Amino acid sequence: MSQDKAETGRLQELLARVGGGLDQFLKFEHADAISRQQNWRAALLQPLPQQGVGIDEVVRELLEQVIPNGSPVSKPGFTAFITTGGTSASTLASTAASIASPQRYMATAFNLLEELSLDWLAQMFGLGAMQGIYSSGGSVANLVALGAARQSAFEKLGRDPARDGVDRAVGIYASSECHHTIQRAGGVLGIGRRAIRPIVCDEQGRMLPGALRSAIEQDLAAGVVPMAIVANAGTTNTGAIDPLLAIGEIAREFAVWFHIDGAYGLPGVLDERLSHAYRGLELADSIIVDPHKWLGASVGVAATFVHDRSVLERAFTQEAADYLEGTLDHADASAQIEHSMDDFGVPYFNYGTELSAPCRGVGVWALIREIGVSGMRERIVRHNDMARALADYCRQHDNLELLLEPTLSVCCFRYRSAAISDLDQFNQKLVRRLIREDEFIPSTTRVNGQLAIRPCFLGARAESDQVTGLVQAVLRIGVELVAESN
Ligand SMILES: Cc1ncc(COP(=O)(O)O)c(C=O)c1O
Incomplete structure (x- = not known):
């Protein structure tokens, strides 16, 4: 029997194993891939295999080395790109x-x-x-x-x-x-x-x-x-x-x-x-x-x-x-x-x-088919509401500045304080520290010449309570950085 034929009839079992690994991944309990890069790089950087290891070993390596060291894009708090992890359907x-x-x-x-x-x-x-x-x-x-x-x-x-x-x-x-x-x-x-x-x-x-x-x-x-x-x-x-x-x-x-x-x-x-x-x-x-x-x-x-x-x-x-x-x-x-x-x-x-x-x-x-137009509409409205909720926080808090009224689900804002001389540099530093905490991962951009923190709420798994979490993290890190610079 050829090696190719040996796998026939095993998809259900193999997919279930990979599915288990993906369910675990979606709990986002793992640290960012870079923190363990020496391990997975050493395990994966193998010479071209002359002899195959077989499907069970491939699945084991997927589960142990590849999936847990994937990208943060599917995380609910990832708002940096306009792309997201696919839904299960x-x-x-x-x-x-x-x-x-x-x-x-x-x-x-x-x-x-x-x-x-x-x-x-x-x-x-x-x-x-x-x-x-x-x-x-x-x-x-x-x-x-x-x-x-x-x-x-x-x-x-x-x-x-x-x-x-x-x-x-x-x-x-x-x-x-x-x-x-x-x-x-x-x-x-x-x-x-x-x-x-x-x-x-x-x-x-x-x-x-x-x-x-x-x-x-x-x-x-x-x-x-x-x-x-x-x-x-x-x-x-x-x-x-x-x-x-x-x-x-x-x-x-x-x-x-x-x-x-x-x-x-x-x-x-x-x-x-x-x-x-x-x-x-x-x-x-x-x-x-x-x-x-x-x-x-x-x-x-x-x-x-x-x-x-x-x-x-x-x-x-x-x-x-x-x-x-x-x-x-x-x-x-x-x-x-x-x-x-x-x-x-x-x-x-x-x-x-x-x-x-x-x-x-x-x-x-x-x-x-899974969620219909109404489910899709609910998601779009939820994400647009998240950008508006963040804009409201900015209006309410002296240390936050709204740089642009949101149209869709992007909100551009920044941290500010009278103690900061260069707001662009400060906010860049703030975002660098924020993403290292690995829960909220927005990008930065420039709005009318000013550096902005730019979350784009888009992922199907992004929920409204995330906005409060992001605001609290930005305010906390802002205070820490001001204190450190004094
Ligand atoms: C408005 C707009 N057009 C085009 C693109 C390019 O899309 P893709 O990355 O899928 O090639 C993007 C990507 O973010 C976008 O935001």
Whole structure:
């Protein structure tokens, strides 16, 4: 019997063992990985094994050396990135897909859920009949959307940029707060990072429509083709939402592709208190959202929506591939799909940059199916409330300063005291000490030139009492640091 065959029939037992290790991990009783790095590095840094150790030893090493020394990202108090640990539903579904459907094509239940979950996302966020495609994250989702924008802009000039390349300068207008993946998309699409014109923002971090209009007019006067306007529905830094309606109307006026980066913030539309801020979504030509951010999917899934996927097909076609035709005889009008290989389903491989790709939709399906729109809304509102509760603490306490009124679930604030001469340096030091305590792990950023402590409440496991804990820790460390400096 081959070594491969020896494992057959043992998944239930093996997954149960790994599941036990993950349940233990999720209690977060372990110290940060770095504190034991000598042990796990020594155990794991092995020479290339010529002979395998077998699955039981692999599971043992996973349980003893790998899982307990994982990342802090899934901790409830981790608020530094806009990413989080996957919920159980999403994790289980992704694991199932890795075995039961290693590809998203063919007439299978997984292929069906790829499309159904995209449709559910569009319905949940009020995107009407927009059609989607999954990719690995916001970076690629923005690239796919801007690929469509490039296609559309050049087709209006009678050219096919995907086939022939670009032959003239174009401009993309994005706020100075936009995610840097927009610039990278410009590089990858052959129009250059410098084609991205940074549009100034107001003090809340929102794009100024007047400045947008001037930038487009300047480019038109210089013979540069306006290719796309990119607005944020939730910036990474502060959660700001650009004035989508005003920007969308400018896009219409100049007939420029209107893209909305909602990688983080699109789910905020579920919070009815904020729905006014999302007016203008209906004007978008493309929108992205990352289920692996606020929706709690395991990392590796973003969705790009456009009105008609045929523009994606023209932008990303890999040209015909005979082996991707399916086995149905299309010449025979009476032919029925009788096997999952007869039909490859929606040709996602022609709508984006990936051919082989995991079934991402099943994870999104699982997490929406588990808690429904109402559960999702409850989570979004809870996290937005957490940012507002923190803002309230700042208003009430003399030693805390709110640097920006929260829009979504990010709150930018800092510690202050008359005894501190350099608040930027002090707060940087405070956060360094805070994260070493390993319970509350926010990031820092700059807001209108000032260093801010920036928690982004996002994880499905983040609960409201965490805000009080974070405030108490910041105040305690602030007092300690002031005392130490005297
Ligand atoms: C607004 C926004 N767009 C795009 C991205 C890139 O997403 P990803 O890290 O999934 O590639 C991020 C990441 O935080 C983001 O916040």
